[in-house]
Amino acid sequence: MSIEYKKDIIYEHLKREILEQQLPPGSRLPKEKELAKALGVGQITLRSALARLETEKLVERFPGKGTFVTDELKRQTVLVVLPDGAENLETPSRYVAAGIDEAAKNMGVTLERCPAGLLNSFDANECQNMVRQHRITGILLETGHSKINENLVTKLKQLNLPVVIPHGLPTDAENTGFCVLRTDERAAWGDGLRYLAKAGHRVIASLFLELPSEQLTTFRGFTRQELREFYHYNGLVWDESLLQMISLQTEIVTATVRQWMLGPLPPTAIMCHSDRLAMRVYQVLKELRINIPQQVSIMGYSNYPGGQLLLPPLTTVDVKFAECGRMALEHLLRAEEWYNPTVLPREIITPYIIIERDSVAKLTKS
Structure with missing residues (x-):
């Protein structure tokens, strides 16, 4: 067992005893030599664990007096x-x-x-x-x-x-x-587009949510010009119609997706500003009887709960x-x-x- 692993084990052990109040607030820990022996480790390993606990203000160390569990106050x-x-x-x-x-x-x-x-x-x-x-x-x-x-x-x-x-x-x-x-956001959105490109998609629609102008003046970190250049650099088809910024209103989402899928340049994939927008797109495609992913692929962004329950489950960029x-x-x-x-x-x-x-x-x- 490595020294670093031992340090982690001792740290977690002492921390658990403190949080569960097996070592009550204000109580004094045994002397280092005695505590190290009881835990089956060396004093250097123990001191490392105590230093971490002190950083988190779970223990206080006083020279000449010993180590004490921090008072709750x-x-x-x-x-x-x-x-x-x-x-x-x-x-x-x-x-x-x-x-x-x-x-x-x-x-x-x-x-x-x-x-x-x-x-x-x-x-x-x-x-x-x-x-x-x-x-x-x-x-x-x-x-x-x-x-x-x-x-x-x-x-x-x-x-x-x-x-x-x-x-x-x-x-x-x-x-x-x-x-x-x-x-x-620019890196995360770009990696999502690259993921779709790696899967063979070239006609990719980017669907963004309208947000207050003072909050977001770009498209997930891209200006329109930068996104156009990104598409060209990665071998994707660029058309102004493939970039849309809309509200979450059902009729607007429906009109946008219908125009894409029934128009002259239907995308093979749609990358959505968020998972909740992707969920609306799922509904529209279901109404149009367009199958995911057989006829069009969908990718989300954020990893909101529920995406894994969609049929099919939603591929997404998880921002954790x-x-x-x-x-x-x-x-x-x-x-x-x-x-x-x-x-x-x-x-x-x-x-x-x-x-x-x-x-x-x-x-x-x-």
């Missing part, structure tokens, strides 16, 4: 600011929050949740009192992948606490000065909402490594993967 308390409507199944906030909740449970972090609208109604004194009374040590600002209210940004800055946005926009870091985790939440909390807990209001904000690119299901057919390349 000293544990990290994080304020999670949620956008109004965060419970909506179609918004990313619900799934980002699930990742935050799970990570907080594993790390022994207390979460205090507050709707953005309510927080925005507080005056400066009320905000400061809230922070003091609940011992807030940092803030996670979940935005629903939308533009952030400027008044809210101002209020959060006045608290002089580290703020992390778990799933932000490309403009959020510059506009807010907060640390931002975000998907490289829950992982964004987990990463954001972990980064916030390490704020002493990066937080400085006087320097440029950090921007962290989060991972994504393509989930292959059954909605994309492989064509013979011509």
